Amino acid sequence: MDTAQAEAPAQAIEDVARPGSDRAAAIRALRTRLSLLGDTGEGALERAEHLVGLAERFGSHPFTPLEQARRLLGVDRAAFAATLDLFGRIPELATAVQRAPEGKYWTNTILPLERTGALDAVVHGRPxxxxxxxxxxxxxxxxxxxxxxxxxxxxxxxxxxxxxxxxxxxxxxxxxxxxxxxxxxxxxxxxxxxxxxxxxxxxxxxxxxxxxxxxxxxxxxxxxxxxxxxxxxxxxxxxxxxxxxxxxxxxxxxxxxxxxxxxxxxxxxxxxxxxxxxxxxxxxxxxxxxxxxxxxxxxxxxxxxxxxxxxxxxxxxxxxxxxxxxxxxxxxxxxxxxxxxxxxxxxxxxxxxxxxxxxxxxxxxxxxxxAGVDAELLRITPQTMRGAAHPQVAVQVDLLGDVYLYRESGFPELEGARRYIAGRVTPTRSLHDVVREFVERNPHIEPRPGDEYFLDGFDQVVTARLNQLEQDIADGWAAHRGLLGTGGTA
Ligand code: SF4
Incomplete structure (x- = not known):
């Protein structure tokens, strides 16, 4: 087998979530990978199909909670846990998600953020x-x-x-x-x-x-x-x-x-x-x-x-x-x-x-x-805004030292924006102090209709990702929360 032949199956997996890809070739390649991982048992074909299904789902709907993905695949929790484990052991599948139509959410924002640990800091309430x-x-x-x-x-x-x-x-x-x-x-x-x-x-x-x-x-x-x-x-x-x-x-x-x-x-x-x-x-x-x-x-x-x-x-x-x-x-x-x-x-x-x-x-x-795909537009609403925002990920500081929680809220006299000030930087209070005190206080800022416009595109991605991570953890999927970005799957 020459190098090109050896690489073709990996390529088939990496491209599987792209429109017009060769799904059958990817499933064949995945079955080979599964057997190399010792999975030759009954249902291997179905597992390969589920792996493709996951890559497709998270490549086109990156903010899907895992429990929802499980229901879409129609499998029980034990089978889904096994599928997630396999997903993490085949790195080409993570690449497939990133090459998919919504892959930019992953490559531009989610995965770089995951690598910094800032999302975990928010989820676990750490300054x-x-x-x-x-x-x-x-x-x-x-x-x-x-x-x-x-x-x-x-x-x-x-x-x-x-x-x-x-x-x-x-x-x-x-x-x-x-x-x-x-x-x-x-x-x-x-x-x-x-x-x-x-x-x-x-x-x-x-x-x-x-x-x-x-x-x-x-x-x-x-x-x-x-x-x-x-x-x-x-x-x-x-x-x-x-x-x-x-x-x-x-x-x-x-x-x-x-x-x-x-x-x-x-x-x-x-x-x-x-x-x-x-x-x-x-x-x-x-x-x-x-x-x-x-x-x-x-x-x-x-x-x-x-x-x-x-x-x-x-x-x-x-x-x-x-x-x-x-x-x-x-x-x-x-x-x-x-x-x-x-x-x-x-x-x-x-x-x-x-x-x-x-x-x-x-x-x-x-x-x-x-790419010819009808993109799902991310829309955060007052119902999905987070009560304490995400200051470990991003803050904005104005001329007065006021630390704003959202990128579109830092304008003087903007109605309702003052509620999204975490605190003020002064000669005796650093930005680090402001964020630490805010996180320790963990306030709940009740969103009002229209407050969603304080979030720019980045704030929206961060909010959607954090909501997804918390949902996964609450549903008992902490080890795999967010699908990518944990334990070597980034
Ligand atoms: S959007 Fe226009 S008006 Fe607003 S701050 Fe920027 S340049 Fe000025």
Missing amino acids: AFPYSVGLYPGPTCMFRCHFCVRVTGARYDASVLDEGNAMFASVIDEVPDTQPSTVYFSGGLEPLTNPGLGELAARGGRRGLDMTLYTNAFALTDRTLERQPGLWSLHAIRTSLYGLNDTEYEATTTKPRAFRRVKENLGSFMAERAARQAPLRLGLNYIVLPGRADRLMDLVDFVAELNEHSPGRPLDFVTVREDYSGRDDGRLAADERTQLRDALRDFTAYAAERTPALNIDLGYALESLR
């Missing part, structure tokens, strides 16, 4: 320094995007900047050395409206932290970079792009002539980055608004034009997301879905040809759509 810390340093924002939850006119007074920046510096200093990618700057409001941002970035850079800045790039001018050279210490800058011409920009942000300025800023930034040979990565976040899928081709042209400013050092990445905000059930109409799927395929093909170095991230929902 821990958060895996992700968003610093929200912006006192204001020059845009007024129609989908933004911020309260018009609400801002932080300039008088809090000095104290606020000293507090951010203390948080940067207390990040454990083992968590270099924990801190990012975002909002809340626009981070670049804080004139001390460069110093904070430099402080993190000196500590060896890989910090990302999320910005609208309106203030990312040559002048800002001259005044705040510390910004070059950032690991990455992620620019939210709100259109591809002045008219689209104004319709979204209400700011006239903003597109041309953002474009100029980014071009000039790329030229300077190339001249300095700065390692900082630059990318765009682009949201496809309803009916604007055809604009994706222009997005490629936009990136290609930016690249002309620094031929040897092109733009690094683009993340594309869909705006589901206006839809009650979060679903697209069939014709809109087909249009978007075709647009995504054209977009990735055109980008591969015109901007080959560009890394494209379509996220959970759009990646499934491009």
Whole structure:
């Protein structure tokens, strides 16, 4: 048998949860694997089918509780326990789940989080320094995007900047050395409206932290970079792009002539980055608004034009997301879905040809759509929100030192958001203290209708995963809770 023949059965198992895969070949390969593991007894064929069934289920519905998966397979608890044991002993099945249509939930978020132990810390009520810390340093924002939850006119007074920046510096200093990618700057409001941002970035850079800045790039001018050279210490800058011409920009942000300025800023930034040979990565976040899928081709042209400013050092990445905000059930109409799927395929093909170095991230929902699968959209409701959130996984800190539990709650004067403050960082109370006291207190914040909008996509995945883990443990499946991420199955 040559190498290709030997690898084929493993490949059949790894691809089994993909649309159009050869299920029969995977079952044959699994039967061979089972016999190698000493399982030649009666029912081996059925067990192989159950293993495939599990990979398919968790590859398309990652947040299924194990007890539900057992019922779907129609087996008793003893048989299901045996199937789970076998699943853990055949690593190709874990790969199959990750290659499936919803595999990005696993590879991008769940498994990296599992490896840090942050989810276990939440489930077992153990304090821990958060895996992700968003610093929200912006006192204001020059845009007024129609989908933004911020309260018009609400801002932080300039008088809090000095104290606020000293507090951010203390948080940067207390990040454990083992968590270099924990801190990012975002909002809340626009981070670049804080004139001390460069110093904070430099402080993190000196500590060896890989910090990302999320910005609208309106203030990312040559002048800002001259005044705040510390910004070059950032690991990455992620620019939210709100259109591809002045008219689209104004319709979204209400700011006239903003597109041309953002474009100029980014071009000039790329030229300077190339001249300095700065390692900082630059990318765009682009949201496809309803009916604007055809604009994706222009997005490629936009990136290609930016690249002309620094031929040897092109733009690094683009993340594309869909705006589901206006839809009650979060679903697209069939014709809109087909249009978007075709647009995504054209977009990735055109980008591969015109901007080959560009890394494209379509996220959970759009990646499934491009693959031709109707993605299950994750929807957390007030009923499924967790009373004490997940501060060991993620928190956000604003200019006042207030530690917010959800990423979309850290806006000044936002109604109901104060209930989601875990505590305040002060000169005598570190972020670690705030999280420890909150976890030990273990409060129950009763969710109100509409509170689910405080959660961004990451918060939703974390909440769904934690609910699933707790359900599995309550159902007596602690040893296998969450299917992957325990005992070597990641
Ligand atoms: S979405 Fe961002 S850029 Fe737009 S108004 Fe809100 S904070 Fe400002």
